[in-house]
Amino acid sequence: MTISSRALALNGLLLFLYVVLGRLTFAGSVEHGNVTSVIFVPEGVALAFAIRYGARVAPGILLGQTLLSYWSGPSVLGGLGIGFFNAFEAVLGGYLFHRWRLSLGFDRLRDVGLFACMTFFIMQPISATGGVLILLAHGMIPAHIADLLGGSWWIQGIQKPLLSLDLALPAWMHWWTGNCVGQLLVAPLVLAWLGPAKHKAPPLRWIELLGLAAGTAVVLLLARSDLPSSPVLLLALGYALLVWIALERGLRAVTVANALMTMMVVWLAVRGDGFMSHLPVPERLFYVSFFVGTAVLFSLTLFALFEERKDLIHQLTELPSKDALTQLGNRRHFMEQSERELARARRDCQPVSLALLDVDHFKAINDRHGHTVGDQVLQMFARCCRATLRASDLIGRVGGEEFAVLLPDTDAQNASEVLRRLLNIIAQQSIHTPDGSEVRITFSAGVVEIAPGASLDAMYSAADRALYQGKSAGRNRVEVFRPGRPETSPASGDAQPET
Incomplete structure (x- = not known):
């Protein structure tokens, strides 16, 4: 659907809702003088559409008010005038809503307070003043001129015009009240159901x-x-x-x-x-x-x-x-969650592997490009870990550039294969620095399969020893710890250190 056809559909829907809800509002209202509606529902719908879809819904408000006025309001001419004011204040309300960065979920006190102030003191004074002026203008048209111009259908409508200024203030107050309550009641209702909870x-x-x-x-x-x-x-x-x-x-x-x-x-x-x-x-x-x-x-x-x-x-x-930079679990959270997962694995007799990952030459990146680029590297590394590993795997940042991964129901061989895939994915990523250069990274990893009866601290130390040997052997590789001798697993592909 193109933009123009979408705007046409939105305006058509708003026109329909404006007229139908307006008729229902008038049918269920208490009549008093010139103002019959105690709660004008279409105003709330119009405001919600203007907030959600912007100024392109203004024609729907204008035409909806005009048709409603022909059906049950002052007149076609009066409806055009009132529709202009209503469309203007609705579009203004949508603009202010986004300008003030109000939440569509009304989940902050600030948002509720500003929305109420916007409705009571900015939008509805415009609508009420414009509507009362239109009714006063109708009252000033002599009857013989209205008859001469065919006023029975486009100048004089069902709603009585205001014939004197002393009627203006009560009409303004009822108009202002009905529209304010309508917007306060209906706009949040419509917005709540148009968007996700x-x-x-x-x-x-x-x-x-x-x-x-x-x-x-x-x-x-x-x-x-x-x-x-x-x-x-x-x-x-x-x-x-x-x-x-x-x-x-x-x-x-x-x-x-x-x-x-x-x-x-x-x-x-x-x-x-x-x-x-x-x-x-x-x-x-x-x-x-x-x-x-x-x-x-x-x-x-x-x-x-x-x-x-x-x-x-x-x-x-x-x-x-949480770690504030990467949004991964911090060291304490990772260790607590790992202890629970380790207890489950022992109870169910399932394998579980622990891996320590360290970004290669990270200090050199910070020294050469600055800490901002270093932070971006860590954030990119965390994103790749989350995208590559399973939802059931635990990931945490346990040091400056050091990360830990616990892989439930996974032995050391399968864990090393997962980390090799991650090595290749990381090698394809890059960070562009402010001076125009490109930073690519690699990492080293030590993997250990947690033995029955072994403590998490002991396995952590074993993974750390494997990581150290991997870095000593040239980095950009995965070391699988085995009692007595680690196994070196260099990265496949053409992973290169940073440039």
Whole structure:
């Protein structure tokens, strides 16, 4: 699919979603004056598309708002004007999202806070101001001129124009609230499902499903009953559900829970049941907007807190066991893992081999080209080891340029063949230095098959002796340790030392 056809498909999908979701939003809204929507869902979808796909989705927003306005809004002309403002603020939001380097996973408090500020104080003031100005402009068109221009279909629509300035502020507030809540609720939901999940969530347990259903039923019963419940109680129960879900389930579950709770509360507001039965329409709008806005912000903030906590725990767990330069296990981690693997091999009577690898002439590389090139050499060496060895093999950086490999279920002969392949792969790699020269490396290795009953320390010393003999014999080779005499295995191919 070409770029142009992809952009056309994206705009067509966005146009469809904008119109359909807009109609559903208006159908399930509480009417109050000129603004019928307490939560304008298409704004959230438009923002998510602009964040994910960039400014190329602006035509879909413009045409979607225009068609929606012809169907159920102010007019075609008004829809074009409102669509222009909505497309502009959505594209601006997408630009700011990436400019501020916000995470699509909303997994940092900074990202949630900046996203909320961007929605409340930058984007929606633009959309609300533009929309109210369009309605005021409609109100200034004399009726006879509108009739003369055929205004019944492209100038005058279903939504009433604003006929005086004293109506502008309430309309602006409702417009701003509905669009803010729509973007805060829907954009994270769409982004969460468009991209991959950061963490694989554990399978949903039946007790969690039962608890979620029971909690939702309690909220509905309290909201519709004659018990002395209050919006604060409803809000508290909703918060408890969101907190519970956010602990383990990830962003997708949190945003879906937000959407389900929102549909429930909006449905109650439309019906005017329970604690909302005695409230006038403006207060119902306020309670619904307050509940949804605070619940969504609370859940996203809580989710970000738990994600940052998980990342911190992961870092604290990984840092003591990882070598910062190569991202391989460090000496302590390698020895601990090797002891466990050695115990398993003894229990199952399986062979296991240990190899020590040392980059040849590494000090000369550092002295001639600098430590930056030396670091690149070690990183390249680590990448080749990970790519060549099996996932079950243990690899660690145990010294400056020295690495250790434990090969489970492998005898010394097979281990030496694996290392010869690695010798040939390393010989084909090169590092380009800032002065234009090229660095190629080789390594020497000592291999020992761990004997039954032997300790890891003893085998480590034996592998080290074999490595030393390999380096003394000319480097770029694998030495297999055998009691009494090591076997020299020079590299096949044309591996050369660095130049």
